[in-house]
Amino acid sequence: MKFILRTVLATTVALIVVMWVYALFFASKDSINKFGDRDWATAAQARCLIARAERKQLSDYRIVDELGIDILKERADLIDIATDTIERFVVEFRASLPKDPKGTEIVGLWLDDYEIYIADRRDFANDLRIGVNKQFAETPLDGLPISEKIATFAADNEMSYCKPPIDLSI
Numbered sequence: 472m473k474f475i476l477r478t479v480l481a482t483t484v485a486l487i488v489v490m491w492v493y494a495l496f497f498a499s500k501d502s503i504n505k506f507g508d509r510d511w512a513t514a515a516q517a518r519c520l521i522a523r524a525e526r527k528q529l530s531d532y533r534i535v536d537e538l539g540i541d542i543l544k545e546r547a548d549l550i551d552i553a554t555d556t557i558e559r560f561v562v563e564f565r566a567s568l569p570k571d572p573k574g575t576e577i578v579g580l581w582l583d584d585y586e587i588y589i590a591d592r593r594d595f596a597n598d599l600r601i602g603v604n605k606q607f608a609e610t611p612l613d614g615l616p617i618s619e620k621i622a623t624f625a626a627d628n629e630m631s632y633c634k635p636p637i638d639l640s641i
Contacts, residue, residue: 504627506574519632607639
């Protein structure tokens, strides 16, 4: 009995060691989200920085809960203008996708996710216009908010300014 237990334990330890050796020294370290056209990623980062600066100029730090329906409508208009900054770069990116095949495919999927996120923002603004002041809710994908998927892709491709804004999350 002791021999069998020792054999099972030794085999388990050996398999764990083999797994870690493979993971640390032989497995690919490339992100599944990363594409090859780094010039496109650099240009996208620069374009997203412009959109971020445009949104920053729209900052409104009033507490909306205490100001009434007219302020909700104003906030809805600001959200639409901020969403326009996102939509513009999404349209631009669709017109000029990365040159590598993987980049063309996965950036297209990323932009599809962004379009869902944009629709969520538009729905939220429309709710504010009719007086519904609830917390911003994003479409979940695989149990996670869609913005998290979008942000992960942006981070994996060194496009941190292309992460979705958190202006509606707070």
